Amino acid sequence: MAEITASMVKDLREQTGAGMMDCKKALNEAGGDMDAAVDWLRKKGLAAAAKKAGRVAAEGLVGVKTTGNRGAVLELNAETDFVARNETFQDLVETLTDLVLAEGDDLDALRGKPFPGTGRTVDEELTHQVATIGENMNLRRAVVLEVSSGVVCGYVHNAVRPSLGRIGVLVALESEADAARLAELGKGLAMHVAAAAPQYLTRDEVDASALDRERAVLTEQARDSGKPENIIEKMVEGRLRKYYEEVCLLEQTYVMDNETKVQKVVEAAAKDLGSPVALTAFARFNLGEGIEKQEKDFAAEVAQQLNKD
Numbered sequence: 001m002a003e004i005t006a007s008m009v010k011d012l013r014e015q016t017g018a019g020m021m022d023c024k025k026a027l028n029e030a031g032g033d034m035d036a037a038v039d040w041l042r043k044k045g046l047a048a049a050a051k052k053a054g055r056v057a058a059e060g061l062v063g064v065k066t067t068g069n070r071g072a073v074l075e076l077n078a079e080t081d082f083v084a085r086n087e088t089f090q091d092l093v094e095t096l097t098d099l100v101l102a103e104g105d106d107l108d109a110l111r112g113k114p115f116p117g118t119g120r121t122v123d124e125e126l127t128h129q130v131a132t133i134g135e136n137m138n139l140r141r142a143v144v145l146e147v148s149s150g151v152v153c154g155y156v157h158n159a160v161r162p163s164l165g166r167i168g169v170l171v172a173l174e175s176e177a178d179a180a181r182l183a184e185l186g187k188g189l190a191m192h193v194a195a196a197a198p199q200y201l202t203r204d205e206v207d208a209s210a211l212d213r214e215r216a217v218l219t220e221q222a223r224d225s226g227k228p229e230n231i232i233e234k235m236v237e238g239r240l241r242k243y244y245e246e247v248c249l250l251e252q253t254y255v256m257d258n259e260t261k262v263q264k265v266v267e268a269a270a271k272d273l274g275s276p277v278a279l280t281a282f283a284r285f286n287l288g289e290g291i292e293k294q295e296k297d298f299a300a301e302v303a304q305q306l307n308k309d
Contacts, residue, residue, distance in 0.1 A: 002032025016041050019124030020112075058288040060084060060137070062168035063097030064154040068179070071152035071170045072101035074142040075285050079135040084160060092129055093164055096122070096139070105142040143170065143283040150175040150277075153186025157194045169193045172281040177273035185269045185277070188256055193284050198249035201282060206247065214243050249282060 004027045012023040012034060018041045026044075030036035060077040061084050074097045076089075083089045095116060103113055115125035122139075130137050145152050150173045157167035169190040173182055200206050215236060222235040245251045250263040260268075262279070270277040 004028055004032060008032065008034070012037055012041075019121065019127045021121060021124060022127070058291040060287060061090065061093045061160065061164045062156070062166060062285045062287050063093045063164050064156050064168040064170065065094075065097045065101045065163055066152050066154040066170070067101065069148070069150060069152060070101065070144065070146045071154050071172070072097055072105065072142065072144045073154070073168045073170050073283050073285050074100050075140045075168075075287065077138040077140050077288065077291070078133070083133060083135055086133065088129070089133060090161060090164055092125075094161070097142075097163065100142045100144060105144045107139060107142060110142070111139070141285070143285075145170045145172040145281050145283060147172050147174045147280060150177075151179055151182045151186055153183055153190050155187060155190035155194055166287040167194050168285045170281075170283040171279065173277055174280045175270070175273070175275055175277040177270075177275035177277060181273055182277070185266075189262070189265075189279065189282075192252070192255045192262065193249065193282050195255045196249075196252050197284060197286070198252055198282070199247040201249050201279070203244045203248050203251065206244070211240075215240065218243075250279065 004024060008027055009020060009023045012018070012027060013020055015034075016023070016038055018026070022041060022044075023037070026037040026040040027034075029040050058077060059079060059081045060075065063072075063074045063076070065072050074093070076093045076096060078084070078089065096110075099110060099113060099115075099122065103110060111121065111123035111126075113122050114120075115122050118125055118128075120128060126137055126139060152170055152172045154163075154171075155169045156163060156165035157169075159165035171186050171190045171193060173186050173189075175182055218236045218239045219232065222232040222239075225232075225235070227235065245253070250261070250266075252262050254260045254262050254265045266277055266279050
């Protein structure tokens with residue numbers, strides 16, 4: 001029997017969209033013959049996902065789960081928002097989010113973990129669900145936040161279930177204060193993050209290249225005013241402060257009162273709780289953000305096919 005190499009398994013997986021272990025088994029059954037392995041997978045219904053693998057998946061659901069000082073947020077994409085109303089898909093996202101909460105947010109490692117109650121790995125279960133539900137799926141991203149003392153709070157916007165929706169947020173609060181009262185603060189902050197969409201926690205985290213681009217744009221705008229260079233520099237610095245207030249969570253105006261900076265909200269809560277409170281991290285997933293959606297022109301698609309023929 002021919003030796004089954006990792007490269008062969010990888011090639012078969014890319015060709016068929018089937019799970020890694022299924023590909024390995026197929027190659028063993030076929031004695032290393034790639035075409036026979038493809039046929040074996042097709043007969044088992046495990047290659048049904050292959051035709052769907054190239055289709056854009058920008059819909060789906062974001063899942064959020066928390067337990068005390070730890071929380072997880074995950075995005076699983078599908079092709080249509082109809083799937084988000086499918087209970088099987090919702091159960092899949094919930095289970096995956098639970099797994100991330102327990103196992104961590106390394107998706108490559110997660111794909112090889114057992115999927116509860118199926119005898120399949122996560123990767124194999126996703127392939128199975130693609131074939132069952134009939135849409136391409138993509139386990140896109142996941143984040144786990146944890147504090148040594150305090151709480152990680154979650155919030156889901158446009159929820160289809162309490163833990164599933166289109167926008168998912170986690171907020172990490174480090175503190176020795178009463179957990180229940182700390183959670184009230186965390187919920188408000190998580191709702192703020194959902195609404196205000198900060199990009200960074202503090203100005204120290206702002207990406208240097210993004211800051212350089214912003215500074216260049218503001219400088220050009222200021223020069224159009226005809227002011228001297230020393231005045232332009234002050235104008236740019238003033239506008240940069242406004243930029244920080246837009247993109248940095250701790251410098252944003254709290255949406256709950258529209259007047260207090262988030263940093264001041266946290267400081268006031270610490271005083272009220274009688275214990276230091278630090279907002280150490282946040283995560284915000286907006287379903288499908290950054291995915292280029294394909295807009296199909298059916299007439300053009302038909303014409304293109306006719307021209308091919």
